[in-house]
Amino acid sequence: MSVLKRVQQWATFARIWHVYDAAWQNPFQSAELLKKYLMGMYKPIYHPSNDCGDHVIVINSAEIALPGDEWKKRVYFHHTGYPGGATWTLAWDLHSKDPTMVPAVYNSMDGNLKRRYTMERLHIFPDSNVPKDLMANVSNQIRQIRPMPKRLDHYPEQQVKEFPKVIDYPKDYVVR
């Protein structure tokens, strides 16, 4: 094998590191997106038995947004194996215990021998504080599914005041 062929092989099987901001994102839709990167499904060399998956760093996992009343209704089941060891934890409860625990990605993939190794390539952080040596590996950012709108209280007060208004409340109007 010549030098050029060798480095071509090296570059073909290079592991790319992506970063994904999970703030205000639906975890179930995000899981379908991240799964493609984790398993390398977007690559032309992809095959289920081919070890070509990438790494994904997920930041701000504490700020994920479940749709509808999923926080109250979604239940995660666990059984310790002992009699009476079954527990049912609500999504909001699980999230408050460990914000990095997102079973959505794990559940989005087929249950086979590769799933746990694929999950090892997913690095989840509750906020945007990622170790510097991990962040240095990153060479791509995955676009958020839903663009995050800027909140009104994040705009400077001056700009809010100067923004043109259609009407003014009467002076004796009581805002409830």
Add this chain to the structure above:
Amino acid sequence: MSLCRQSFLLLRRSVVQNVCFRVTETRNIKRWVSPTLKELKRRRDKIGPEPEKPRSSFLEWNYEAEIYAFGKRLGEEFDKKLLKQALIQREYANMQEFKAKEQVIVPLINFQEFPVSKETLSNTFKAVVAVLKRSKDLNRAQIFVKDFVLSQMNGKDVYELWDPQNPYEYLTTLLNEKGITEIEPRLCNQSAVNTILANFQVGLYSNRKLLGIGWGENIKIAKETAALDAIQRIYKDYVPK
């Protein structure tokens, strides 16, 4: 083995006692087969593998017939005398001469290069081509080389045959001849820098034009492979005069 010895003793006793002894076959499991085979295998392994022998050391070796068949196999008409001359190595010829002068030196007599080195093979091939040129003509020899060498090299990667040691320096000298003096290596991409699977992509530019691009596990290797790629790109449209 022990069974053999016992039967031999029995036989001798019968001869001594002058008794008529009849050998009868017994239908048992042959307990000697496995140990015998094992022992033979052990001895074979102890000696080690047999040395490779040249075909010419075999009993039925016929040099004249082989020379004749060689030409026929290639589909060419060779001058037999010239071909024989071409197939003699210089060392072998010197040795023959030496042997004729001093007949005392015994260990030298069997000396012959085996297995044959690549260099000897390539020299011999060149000699065969020269013989063809002398026996026929230059055109015939050219066609022969085209058929037997160039057809095998078709589609092969150049760098499988040629491994330049300092490709970047080689490229700079090549480009200097063409009048391009400023080469700018740029880091185009990198991924997984802090891991064992680090990958870098380096592009060589000159006057905002891409000369070659390469990958590697570190920047140095990526730069060198980019140089190799650039050399290949220079000669991409090369047509021999």
